[in-house]
Amino acid sequence: MSPAASGSPTPDVVVIGAGMIGAACAYYAARAGFAVTVLDSGPVAGGTSGAGEGNLLVSDKEPGPELDLAMRSQELWRTLAAEDDGAFGTFGASFEYEAKGGLVVAFTAADFEALQGFAATQLASGVVAEHVPGDHLAEYEPYIAPGLAGGFWYPQDAQVMPALATARLLKASGARLRLGSAVTGLSVSSGGAVRGVRTTSGEIPARFVVNAAGFGASAIAAMAGSTLPVQPRRGFVLVTEPLPAMVRHKVYSAAYVADVSSSDAALQSSAVVEGTPSGPVLIGASRERVGLDRTPSYEALGRLAAQGAELFPFLADVKVQRYYCGFRPYLPDHLPAIGPDATVSGLFHACGHEGAGIGLAPATGELIAALLAEAEPAVAAEPFNPARFTHSGDVTDGHREDAQ
Structure with missing residues (x-):
């Protein structure tokens, strides 16, 4: 596996959230050539990802955008699982990938x-x-x-051990990890473009920020003046x-x-x-x-x-x-929010997958990476557009603070 080296002190992309979705976003962004930093207030897979069963399901999804995302993710999981991972043998062996149906x-x-x-x-x-x-x-x-x-x-249904899969994918991404750092605000220019993230351990400048904060994603969106009812x-x-x-x-x-x-x-x-x-x-x-x-x-x-x-x-x-x-x-329309923020340029959201986040993670990360690179995505992005929830005004003050 040879993703782009992304341990640079000044990253192109800061991913908020060291769960499965954040790990996938980091992995595919790094493969697209971006230097990535992943930050989290807790440990790797310390939230929803560490409390899941590791389901990779198509059986529970009706035809539509979520099933399209799941089908693409199944392809990517199979590809990931088959890749060589040195001492572990295949990458899939290191996180207990089981194509058991x-x-x-x-x-x-x-x-x-x-x-x-x-x-x-x-x-x-x-x-x-x-x-x-x-x-x-x-x-x-x-x-x-x-x-x-x-x-x-x-x-086609399969399973992984979610905490192991998260940790292995983060390691394979080459991203720089900053754990124990809670987000306190977003740095935003007077023109409404993201400039980085402020945390309890200092500010991290970046061209792009990806909100993969799980059930905490609504607070991150609020910093941008946006609404994500997670x-x-x-x-x-x-x-x-x-x-x-x-x-x-x-x-x-x-x-x-x-x-x-x-x-x-x-x-x-x-x-x-x-x-x-x-x-x-x-x-x-x-x-x-x-x-x-x-x-x-x-x-x-x-x-x-x-x-x-x-x-x-x-x-x-x-x-x-x-x-x-x-x-x-959980999001009320049962579709995740994946894509650019409606208010702040350079801010992207990848959240709201409810119980399907492990299964949908690879296609979500791939979609985010394509949007960052302004490339054609493998799955249509529009159904997941976070702007469908946004009712707030523009950012004009250069900073947004956490309400807490």
Whole structure:
């Protein structure tokens, strides 16, 4: 791997956020020839990326811009995973890339009919979705509950270990890391062009700034006088004791697709079960908008345990070792904001991917790099334009401060 050297003290691009999206933006910007600095108030993958399952999914996305972004990302993930990484062998081996596919199942005939219609709409967009009759599901998952109505097999679905993938991609980018540096403001010229970022550890001049701050991206946008209504959407995941390989693929109920596209603020949960290379089984997924409250929700945890055991009955007798909590960066139209700020020239946003950020990261980074270089992007940029949320006026004062 040979991205451009980007450890220059004066970067071309400052990326705010050392999560998966920020790492991908840094990697592809460096490959496009930019010197990059990545800064974060916490550690690498210390936010949403470190609390995710590492899903690389096409199975849960309806035809449209997000699916286009996901399909491109799948291509890029496969390319990344196959590249040589020295002592680790392939790059993918260093972050546990598994092209293991996904199985989406329906408990009832009505759910299966809806799932069948959904899969039919995806086929024209290049998604591979193969019908699996209920009495054949055990051929894919021997321990799955009997009596299910049917399902669809999605061989393009994959998984990575998200914290490892973030760290490895950041290292491969060659970007300079500045951790423990919180953003306090943007430096903006009187003409409305970004000049850098002010942080708690000093100012970093730059030609471009990329806001990849996850659920904190709305505060960064506000510094530019822009509006990005990113909200945290809390989720819990259960982690079992280590087990033999009893769950072969990512397996989830058809209800998960509806939960992903819902705007309901109340608690929603649907069974998502997958094994890991180290043995524990991960059981999700819950969604609710409760701000940044990390208080354990025993209702959510109980639902996940019950729904996981409904899908795989053997889990009823398995110990849960721990759970973890994370916050998905949610935008109300369920599309990420990727592209230039409507107010400040040179400021770009890459945020609001909700629970799909790991899967969508490579195509997001590639798109940001193309926009920085004024090149033709591989995926249409307009549907993700952050200006769709902006209602504020122009910047005229040369500086924008964090409201905090």
